Amino acid sequence: MFKGKVVLNQKESESIYLLGIEASKSILKSFQPGQFLKIKINERMDPLIPRPFTIHALKENTVYILYQVIGKGTKALSKIKKGEIIEFLGPLGKPFPRLKNYLICAGGIGIAGFGFLLQKSMKKRKFYPPEKIFYGARTKTELVRLSFLKNFNIPIEIATDDGSKGYKGFVTDIVEMELKKNPKPVLACGPKKMLKKIAEIGEKYKIKTYLVMETFLACGIGFCKGCVVPLKKGNYAHLCIDGPTFLAEEIEFEFLS
Amino acid sequence: MNFSVKLKNLKLKTPLMLASGTWGLGENLNKFLTPKEIRENIGALVSKGISINPKEGNPPPRLFETPSGLINSIGLENPGIKEFKKTYLPKLKSYKVPIIVNLHGEKIEDFIELAEELKEEKIAGLELNISCPNVKKGGLAFSSDPKTVLELVKEIRKIWGNFLAVKLSPMGPVYEIAKICEKAEADAIVVANTYPALAVLNIKPLKILQGGLSGPAIKPLTLRLVYEISKKIKIPVIGCGGIISGKDALEYLLCGAKAFQIGTANLIDPRSALKIIKELKDLKNGLCS
Numbered sequence: 001m002f003k004g005k006v007v008l009n010q011k012e013s014e015s016i017y018l019l020g021i022e023a024s025k026s027i028l029k030s031f032q033p034g035q036f037l038k039i040k041i042n043e044r045m046d047p048l049i050p051r052p053f054t055i056h057a058l059k060e061n062t063v064y065i066l067y068q069v070i071g072k073g074t075k076a077l078s079k080i081k082k083g084e085i086i087e088f089l090g091p092l093g094k095p096f097p098r099l100k101n102y103l104i105c106a107g108g109i110g111i112a113g114f115g116f117l118l119q120k121s122m123k124k125r126k127f128y129p130p131e132k133i134f135y136g137a138r139t140k141t142e143l144v145r146l147s148f149l150k151n152f153n154i155p156i157e158i159a160t161d162d163g164s165k166g167y168k169g170f171v172t173d174i175v176e177m178e179l180k181k182n183p184k185p186v187l188a189c190g191p192k193k194m195l196k197k198i199a200e201i202g203e204k205y206k207i208k209t210y211l212v213m214e215t216f217l218a219c220g221i222g223f224c225k226g227c228v229v230p231l232k233k234g235n236y237a238h239l240c241i242d243g244p245t246f247l248a249e250e251i252e253f254e255f256l257s
Numbered sequence: 258m259n260f261s262v263k264l265k266n267l268k269l270k271t272p273l274m275l276a277s278g279t280w281g282l283g284e285n286l287n288k289f290l291t292p293k294e295i296r297e298n299i300g301a302l303v304s305k306g307i308s309i310n311p312k313e314g315n316p317p318p319r320l321f322e323t324p325s326g327l328i329n330s331i332g333l334e335n336p337g338i339k340e341f342k343k344t345y346l347p348k349l350k351s352y353k354v355p356i357i358v359n360l361h362g363e364k365i366e367d368f369i370e371l372a373e374e375l376k377e378e379k380i381a382g383l384e385l386n387i388s389c390p391n392v393k394k395g396g397l398a399f400s401s402d403p404k405t406v407l408e409l410v411k412e413i414r415k416i417w418g419n420f421l422a423v424k425l426s427p428m429g430p431v432y433e434i435a436k437i438c439e440k441a442e443a444d445a446i447v448v449a450n451t452y453p454a455l456a457v458l459n460i461k462p463l464k465i466l467q468g469g470l471s472g473p474a475i476k477p478l479t480l481r482l483v484y485e486i487s488k489k490i491k492i493p494v495i496g497c498g499g500i501i502s503g504k505d506a507l508e509y510l511l512c513g514a515k516a517f518q519i520g521t522a523n524l525i526d527p528r529s530a531l532k533i534i535k536e537l538k539d540l541k542n543g544l545c546s
Binding site: 001040045046047048049050087089215216217218219221222223224225226227228229230235236241255 | 278279280281284285288289313314316317318319320321322324325326327329331334472473501521523524525526527528
């Protein structure tokens, strides 16, 4: 595991935090969008297993993680103070697929990994910028990092369940409206329900959709075989080394339910 | 400090082994440890459980974290003995660390077939997993049936001259099974496998996960087993249960274990073996001075 110094751990919404970890540039330079880190919360044995977090952004010698406090692991993480040293393992998993002329669909904390993709896509070398970003949340106050996302000059369309900002309804509704006019690949990250809907829309309009999946995982490096994703062809993929991004049509549909 | 250990005819550079199923089949090990670090810190590598035919493993979810513990229900996902020999074993051998192959069978004949398959291979030894159900005894675990264990170990002993260890379940007639392994001339026993456990995943509708509990949560339980068993038998006991630090390892060694295995620690950090060996050396140096 690598050591890093916490330089930021700030609240972005009621439950979402932005964590900045300063580490050696030689470690950070290999990071790719779509990959994740396993962060050891502290020396305690509970939580025991370091938790996986997608890389949100990278600036100079600091890597940023955007996380939502859900369980005891993220709760412990939210208590970490500036200046503390934490350990992490990574980068783990495969980077996002290299898409051109595509859309991003993010639901809630699912926006986290796309910050780094936007950063990297500005150079238009390995990664290309999306044509549009569709970002949904339950309510306006849960939309985070908007000013950061706006820096990249890519149109952002917002949806909130309660209509407090943007379209009133699910983000998948506005994605579908767009695809009806103009079908193109979608890269999506968010709740399972949203991913399922994106997979259905993909099937309906015959477009490739890529889903960033999530599951509890232990080792993160292919050791334990614990994080399986059932595939349509009958076998299992391991999220930590084969994913976390999968082509929707390859995943056993029931797994998304 | 010389850290080497001799378990019957098996000489290990350190008393630390990587437990079965906690480091895959070595495909990614060298991404996290250099060949030198592997050779100098890991006494032996115990492979994932290998069965005759490939196994896909259980459907998800396969894992659940509990306070200081981890429940797993992987379902022995493995490529089967033929593929293991062809694809995985050559790479494992390249690590130049004794390889112990963990065998998984559903009946005694399966274990015999697996041992026969490995006879010509240059491996250090076998570890028999007796926590699995015996299909010939209506699915009753081998480990709960001393007579079957006696027959199993005797049969394998007949055809396997190298190091032979039996990995005990912590449940059932554990002390009796330990003595039987000694009687059947096993070279060592591993104490112990994971504890049968259950997690409630969803309350309504009730959804549960049944699997084996590992991690620091089980350490005091297995430590007690190691302590009691090592007084009752003369063959070496290899401690395995919740070791994540050098202090944990030292406690096992002080309580009768001749060597130890780390499992969950590998899932926390693939470089745990190095940390544990360093801490153990420091502690031993402290005790000697």
